[in-house]
Amino acid sequence: MSDLYLRFVNTPVGKSAAQSLGLPAPVPLKRWQRADQPFIEGDVLVGAAKGGKAIAGVGSILSASPANVFHASGADTIADSAKAGDKTTALDLGGDIEQKFSALVFDATGLTGPSELRALYDFFHPIIRKLASNGRVLIIGQDPTHSRKPAQAAAQRALEGFTRSIGKEVGKKGATANLLLIASGAEKQIESSVRFFLSPRSAYVSGQVARIAKSAQAATATNPVAPLSGKVALVTGASRGIGESIAETLARDGATVIGLDIPPAMDDLQKVTDRIKGKALACDITDSQAPKQIADFVKEHFDGIDLVVHNAGITRDKTLGNMPEHFWDMAIAVNLTAEELIDEELLSQELLRENGRIVCVSSISGIAGNFGQTNYSCAKSGVIGYVEAMAKQLKNGITINAVAPGFIETQMTAAMPLTIREAGRRMNSLSQGGQPVDVAEAIAWYCNPASVGVNGNVVRVCGQSLIGK
Numbered sequence: 001m002s003d004l005y006l007r008f009v010n011t012p013v014g015k016s017a018a019q020s021l022g023l024p025a026p027v028p029l030k031r032w033q034r035a036d037q038p039f040i041e042g043d044v045l046v047g048a049a050k051g052g053k054a055i056a057g058v059g060s061i062l063s064a065s066p067a068n069v070f071h072a073s074g075a076d077t078i079a080d081s082a083k084a085g086d087k088t089t090a091l092d093l094g095g096d097i098e099q100k101f102s103a104l105v106f107d108a109t110g111l112t113g114p115s116e117l118r119a120l121y122d123f124f125h126p127i128i129r130k131l132a133s134n135g136r137v138l139i140i141g142q143d144p145t146h147s148r149k150p151a152q153a154a155a156q157r158a159l160e161g162f163t164r165s166i167g168k169e170v171g172k173k174g175a176t177a178n179l180l181l182i183a184s185g186a187e188k189q190i191e192s193s194v195r196f197f198l199s200p201r202s203a204y205v206s207g208q209v210a211r212i213a214k215s216a217q218a219a220t221a222t223n224p225v226a227p228l229s230g231k232v233a234l235v236t237g238a239s240r241g242i243g244e245s246i247a248e249t250l251a252r253d254g255a256t257v258i259g260l261d262i263p264p265a266m267d268d269l270q271k272v273t274d275r276i277k278g279k280a281l282a283c284d285i286t287d288s289q290a291p292k293q294i295a296d297f298v299k300e301h302f303d304g305i306d307l308v309v310h311n312a313g314i315t316r317d318k319t320l321g322n323m324p325e326h327f328w329d330m331a332i333a334v335n336l337t338a339e340e341l342i343d344e345e346l347l348s349q350e351l352l353r354e355n356g357r358i359v360c361v362s363s364i365s366g367i368a369g370n371f372g373q374t375n376y377s378c379a380k381s382g383v384i385g386y387v388e389a390m391a392k393q394l395k396n397g398i399t400i401n402a403v404a405p406g407f408i409e410t411q412m413t414a415a416m417p418l419t420i421r422e423a424g425r426r427m428n429s430l431s432q433g434g435q436p437v438d439v440a441e442a443i444a445w446y447c448n449p450a451s452v453g454v455n456g457n458v459v460r461v462c463g464q465s466l467i468g469k
């Protein structure tokens with residue numbers, strides 16, 4: 001779907017009109033484009049508060065990119081930045097800084113109390129205006145829910161407010177800010193997440209907190225061009241919109257995709273699966289036989305499955321007093337109940353292989369609630385509860401996570417009345433709607449075999465929407 005305003009404000013006339021009228025001027029987002037594209041290019045500045053545990057790992061991840069990596073110097077509070085390694089060049093933050101940075105990465109894992117938060121100011125204050133358009137801010141902290149020390153928990157929790165505020169400040173440049181919270185011992189499992197959050201693949205993800213737990217599985221080094229080679233994926237609702245993009249993105253990353261959709265969508269679905277050399281399955285996921293039908297299809301064509309993406313969803317909007325009962329029942333059945341029943345069948349028949357991935361598609365409506373969507377918000381909120389509980393129970397290295405899209409340009413949002421659609425597009429830090437591929441890229445990050453500790457997360461793909469917490 002096309003955003004004419006975004007195109008207009010990026011013409012010379014549109015730019016000056018937006019400036020003089022004080023209107024939002026969204027910057028076109030750079031998305032991932034080619035197979036050999038590095039995850040980050042240009043100048044990158046890294047820094048660490050004293051005692052940082054992730055900085056050495058960050059330095060070595062960046063050393064595999066063509067970026068010129070600098071480490072911050074010039075203040076005692078950030079003296080540990082040099083631990084980023086020999087391949088980085090010191091940059092005095094007190095001096096004149098000429099260049100623009102494609103990313104600013106700060107390791108805050110060492111913060112043990114509120115007084116040490118000064119390190120954030122010492123690192124970011126001199127440099128934040130030097131963040132390039134479409135730049136990335138990534139902060140790495142320790143999960144405060146694991147801390148028994150209140151002062152440390154306070155300092156680590158403080159990173160959330162800080163990151164979200166930076167996201168709101170840099171959004172007008174098309175730049176993003178995110179926070180990775182790692183559990184003690186998970187320092188070696190951050191690579192796929194650091195790559196994702198620094199890359200154009202996370203163009204529409206901002207103001208988010210992702211958690212990485214310590215996993216018994218090794219964060220397998222994967223082929224960055226085709227990390228999902230040899231994997232079999234099921235994507236529900238794959239004939240169009242976000243599902244079509246998920247199917248294409250997982251296939252791009254090497255997976256063989258079973259696309260599923262309702263029988264009336266078979267023509268469109270077949271076109272998608274033919275294009276990506278996948279298989280098409282006609283199935284209504286609310287049918288009582290659907291879980292068995294899916295399991296039988298998997299057994300007939302493959303001996304198991306690695307990735308299950310529950311994308312199929314519907315809205316049936318009406319205020320509660322006006323809502324017919326079948327609107328309620330359908331929204332709950334498609335968006336929530338079917339996912340649980342399909343997983344139950346695949347798990348009980350042991351068809352989901354070791355290191356498998358389940359990904360659910362929630363919505364910011366499930367986080368914030370929405371007028372006229374009691375049924376949909378209820379179901380999408382239930383998805384979050386399901387993911388959080390399942391994450392604690394799954395075995396064999398299987399993870400489960402959710403994405404919660406905000407306003408994404410699809411047929412679903414094109415059907416909205418104009419004024420609501422315009423408000424939805426602009427009410428976020430990036431002042432624009434996301435594309436289906438933005439949701440698909442976040443799902444591909446969850447599905448990456450190296451994302452072993454990424455479990456039980458709900459990451460919003462919403463450009464840091466003003467709606468929600």
Ligand code: NAD
Binds near residue numbers: 265361362410411
């Ligand atoms: P869409 O309507 O374009 O696509 C949904 C797909 O699901 C369709 O192909 C449809 O045929 C399929 N589907 C519906 N009921 C089904 C059933 N019973 N069995 C099998 N397939 C079924 O929607 P979209 O915008 O691409 O949304 C995809 C997912 O993202 C949904 O879960 C939606 O709730 C969620 N989401 C979308 C947005 C957005 O802005 N577009 C925002 C938040 C969440």
